[in-house]
Amino acid sequence: MSNAVLDNRPSVPEEVPTFTATLIIRRYDPEVDDEPRWEDFDVVMQGTDRVLDALHKIKWEQDASLSFRRSCAHGVCGSDAMRINGRNRLACKTLLKDLDLSKPIYVEAIKGLPLEKDLIVNMDPFFESFKEVQPFLMASSKPEKERLQSPVERARFDDTTKCILCAACTSSCPVFWTDGQYFGPAAIVNAHRFIFDSRDEGAEVRLDILNDKEGVWRCRTTFNCTEACPRGIQVTQAIAEVKAAVLRGKP
Amino acid sequence: MGEDAEGTSSIVDGVHYHQFDIVIVGAGGAGMRAAIEAGPHARTAVISKLYPTRSHTGAAQGGMAAALANVEEDNWEWHTYDTVKGGDYLVDQDAAEILAKEAIDAVIDLENMGLPFNRTPDGKIDQRRFGGHTREHGKSPVRRACYAADRTGHMILQTLFQNCVRLGINFFNEFYVLDMVMTEVDGVEKPSGVVAYELATGELHVFQAKAIIFATGGFGKIFKTTSNAHTLTGDGVGIIWRKGLPLEDMEFFQFHPTGLAGLGILLSEAARGEGAILRNSTGERFMERYTPTLKDLAPRDIVARSMATEIREGRGAGPNKDYLYLDITHLEPAVIDEKLPDITEFARTYLGVEPYTEPVPVLPTAHYAMGGIPTNNNAEVLRNNTETVPGLYAAGECACVSVHGSNRLGTNSLLDINVFGKRAGNNAVEYVKTAEWVPLPENPASGVQKILDMVRSGTGTENIAAIRKELQDSMDRNAQIFRTDESLGEVTKLIETLRARYHNIALRDKGKRFNTDLLEAVELGFLLDLAEVLVYSARSRKESRGGHMREDYPERDDKNFLVHTMAYLTGDPESAEAGEHIRLDWKPVVITNYPPMERKY
Numbered sequence: 001m002s003n004a005v006l007d008n009r010p011s012v013p014e015e016v017p018t019f020t021a022t023l024i025i026r027r028y029d030p031e032v033d034d035e036p037r038w039e040d041f042d043v044v045m046q047g048t049d050r051v052l053d054a055l056h057k058i059k060w061e062q063d064a065s066l067s068f069r070r071s072c073a074h075g076v077c078g079s080d081a082m083r084i085n086g087r088n089r090l091a092c093k094t095l096l097k098d099l100d101l102s103k104p105i106y107v108e109a110i111k112g113l114p115l116e117k118d119l120i121v122n123m124d125p126f127f128e129s130f131k132e133v134q135p136f137l138m139a140s141s142k143p144e145k146e147r148l149q150s151p152v153e154r155a156r157f158d159d160t161t162k163c164i165l166c167a168a169c170t171s172s173c174p175v176f177w178t179d180g181q182y183f184g185p186a187a188i189v190n191a192h193r194f195i196f197d198s199r200d201e202g203a204e205v206r207l208d209i210l211n212d213k214e215g216v217w218r219c220r221t222t223f224n225c226t227e228a229c230p231r232g233i234q235v236t237q238a239i240a241e242v243k244a245a246v247l248r249g250k251p
Numbered sequence: 252m253g254e255d256a257e258g259t260s261s262i263v264d265g266v267h268y269h270q271f272d273i274v275i276v277g278a279g280g281a282g283m284r285a286a287i288e289a290g291p292h293a294r295t296a297v298i299s300k301l302y303p304t305r306s307h308t309g310a311a312q313g314g315m316a317a318a319l320a321n322v323e324e325d326n327w328e329w330h331t332y333d334t335v336k337g338g339d340y341l342v343d344q345d346a347a348e349i350l351a352k353e354a355i356d357a358v359i360d361l362e363n364m365g366l367p368f369n370r371t372p373d374g375k376i377d378q379r380r381f382g383g384h385t386r387e388h389g390k391s392p393v394r395r396a397c398y399a400a401d402r403t404g405h406m407i408l409q410t411l412f413q414n415c416v417r418l419g420i421n422f423f424n425e426f427y428v429l430d431m432v433m434t435e436v437d438g439v440e441k442p443s444g445v446v447a448y449e450l451a452t453g454e455l456h457v458f459q460a461k462a463i464i465f466a467t468g469g470f471g472k473i474f475k476t477t478s479n480a481h482t483l484t485g486d487g488v489g490i491i492w493r494k495g496l497p498l499e500d501m502e503f504f505q506f507h508p509t510g511l512a513g514l515g516i517l518l519s520e521a522a523r524g525e526g527a528i529l530r531n532s533t534g535e536r537f538m539e540r541y542t543p544t545l546k547d548l549a550p551r552d553i554v555a556r557s558m559a560t561e562i563r564e565g566r567g568a569g570p571n572k573d574y575l576y577l578d579i580t581h582l583e584p585a586v587i588d589e590k591l592p593d594i595t596e597f598a599r600t601y602l603g604v605e606p607y608t609e610p611v612p613v614l615p616t617a618h619y620a621m622g623g624i625p626t627n628n629n630a631e632v633l634r635n636n637t638e639t640v641p642g643l644y645a646a647g648e649c650a651c652v653s654v655h656g657s658n659r660l661g662t663n664s665l666l667d668i669n670v671f672g673k674r675a676g677n678n679a680v681e682y683v684k685t686a687e688w689v690p691l692p693e694n695p696a697s698g699v700q701k702i703l704d705m706v707r708s709g710t711g712t713e714n715i716a717a718i719r720k721e722l723q724d725s726m727d728r729n730a731q732i733f734r735t736d737e738s739l740g741e742v743t744k745l746i747e748t749l750r751a752r753y754h755n756i757a758l759r760d761k762g763k764r765f766n767t768d769l770l771e772a773v774e775l776g777f778l779l780d781l782a783e784v785l786v787y788s789a790r791s792r793k794e795s796r797g798g799h800m801r802e803d804y805p806e807r808d809d810k811n812f813l814v815h816t817m818a819y820l821t822g823d824p825e826s827a828e829a830g831e832h833i834r835l836d837w838k839p840v841v842i843t844n845y846p847p848m849e850r851k852y
Contacts, residue, residue: 031762048601060716064768065760069305071480074516074597076405077305093600116451117765123302136413137365146362148374154367161367161399161406165304197367 026108047097068119078166088228110171133191138202153198160193169225185225203250274460279306280668281647282466283411288676311404313521314396315665317354327351338656339797343841357669383550443689453763462679474617475723478517489777499651500622502789508554510616512574531566542852552658555615576610630675646675657797706772711755
């Protein structure tokens with residue numbers, strides 16, 4: 001039995017140091033406030049804690065009225081996209097130690113969707129855009145078993161299958177902020193997932209939809225979406241591939 | 252009445268009324284799979300406390316079992332046997348046979364719906380090894396798990412949601428179902444609807460339906476260390492319990508061997524399926540000692556128990572010797588990137604460990620409820636050992652068919668939601684074709700009003716989060732992998748006091764819009780109920796079987812306990828002694844081809 005692997009054992013310090021983090025949260029209660037307001041909270045945390053842990057600590061120990069969505073708490077369900085220090089991230093995937101702790105942490109709701117309360121926005125417009133690109137397999141054949149697809153064909157659209165519909169990309173897009181009609185990056189990512197799936201026969205329908213004035217041509221290639229994606233999807237590249245397909249047809 | 256999508260709706264005294272043929276509670280895998288069957292044939296609504304794609308099916312990683320035999324010889328009979336043995340013979344064998352047989356179509360259905368499975372070089376669905384799945388009745392691991400990288404559940408959830416969009420299914424998102432209303436018709440209690448609290452507005456909605464399908468998932472949040480989402484508080488199971496309907500095999504809860512140490516975030520068994528090795532502080536591959544044939548690919552109950560034993564005997568790793576290592580450093584980085592990308596990223600993100608070169612600290616984490624709402628093989632809910640509740644169905648983790656017995660095999664839950672979700676949808680469609688409407692009772696929302704008044708009117712000093720934390724800490728300490736009468740007694744006593752304190756809470760948020768403070772208060776009530784029935788059932792099962800290990804009764808006892816536990820709420824849950832309001836009964840296990848044998852791997 002080789003012990004070589006244990007030479008690389010991770011070093012876990014005996015005691016994880018704690019510190020006081022200041023979160024400045026943009027609050028809004030539609031039943032009380034005319035305008036959103038900023039409120040400060042100090043919480044004792046550890047560097048390995050997530051921003052979501054800090055929000056929970058505030059909610060559970062200081063102010064239970066603080067409202068935000070969350071579910072899985074490890075970056076796969078897409079509930080807790082928010083703006084943290086001016087950048088869209090998932091609160092459950094952002095560790096405090098990765099932020100500049102010499103300064104307060106600013107937390108606010110994602111932009112471009114109607115603000116409902118504190119960190120909660122109305123997600124319905126986002127899901128409506130998703131639905132408009134017909135995000136489902138269109139295939140007329142009725143195979144008895146599975147449709148065949150080579151590993152290379154499968155790999156072609158792998159990146160865009162990772163999308164968790166958190167809206168971090170769409171709500172980081174300056175075009176989306178100023179024009180709520182724009183489908184936004186997430187919808188295009190999900191169109192891409194089917195346009196480049198070898199089993200799908202609906203590419204033309206989707207490309208037609210995305211050639212619309214609210215479609216892919218509104219994208220100004222600012223790369224905000226790619227930077228925001230918590231799943232590491234190359235969003236801007238996917239949009240560029242859809243643009244190319246609109247011009248030249250599905251490759 | 253106005254048209255509400257395909258159903259009808261109206262408002263009376265501030266309460267919204269809707270009418271659908273079929274109402275599905277829960278929009279995870281089982282709920283949406285049912286909706287895909289029901290939607291085209293009956294007016295169907297899916298009600299979920301989340302947006303559908305947030306459901307925890309999306310967190311499942313490793314795969315979905317089906318004996319496709321795409322990469323090596325396999326058949327559904329071997330799969331049935333593995334499922335029965337994996338569940339330590341508490342599985343109903345007729346149900347396991349259905350699961351294994353229908354698995355093949357269930358996977359093909361999903362592929363045809365668009366699911367991007369990983370592929371073999373000749374373009375078929377690829378398959379990999381998983382714990383407890385074997386060839387020829389235990390000879391060696393078999394490649395049976397169909398997968399999409401290590402995000403199979405994500406792809407299932409997305410594919411089902413996409414197909415619900417295609418079919419135009421009616422969703423009521425962020426509607427929290429708090430009660431089911433039942434009406435007596437000709438001497439039989441039948442469900443007439445459910446009552447939901449709309450999170451955005453604080454308004455109540457009554458959904459009248461001919462058939463109701465519960466697909467509300469698990470309740471891992473009764474434990475502290477868990478792979479479950481914050482929202483998995485067992486509301487659906489709790490609603491059924493409060494109606495006086497039975498819950499089956501609640502003592503059997505699965506602890507998944509490889510949660511990230513200290514966090515509980517899941518690292519898929521797929522890692523071991525691809526060759527990962529569990530090691531103790533000396534670097535020893537300790538599973539060779541416990542299960543020499545399957546080694547690291549033994550079923551989860553055995554691996555989790557072996558890990559706990561290693562730690563107890565001082566061979567845990569780390570400064571406090573309180574975790575073990577999952578080692579994938581011998582796998583090629585390219586293989587890791589292709590087949591295990593998400594879980595390696597979890598290790599990097601949350602522990603700062605690089606799995607290419609370092610072993611990952613892991614610990615068992617509360618993962619899956621084998622027990623739940625008892626159903627027959629048609630997903631119809633049982634009111635006792637033999638009779639069903641007309642028009643009421645359950646599928647997925649909230650249900651207990653029982654295909655998992657006392658320990659579920661990995662990849663059988665993604666299978667379960669598809670096979671029995673589909674069955675629930677189809678059977679509900681058949682039922683509503685001829686069923687009469689069941690009239691709603693006089694004031695159908697009164698039960699929910701009572702719950703809301705209770706939590707809203709509190710002016711006490713107790714903190715919801717503090718009560719929940721005490722419950723979770725105690726459940727981890729006393730009702731986890733090793734249990735004794737004493738430890739279970741301790742948590743029972745605690746629950747009594749927490750219940751009293753629960754009545755002394757105060758909400759900070761008094762508003763109507765998105766009141767998540769209120770939501771957490773209501774959820775805590777369900778957590779307390781379910782923890783109590785779990786512990787009560789566990790105390791009464793004086794044997795060790797599958798996921799239920801009693802140190803004071805370390806042997807399996809087929810003579811006395813080869814039966815399902817059926818627990819009923821029979822009195823005021825506030826009565827101090829659990830025994831004063833919980834009654835236990837026993838239901839025979841269906842045994843067809845596989846007489847119970849000693850379980851060795």
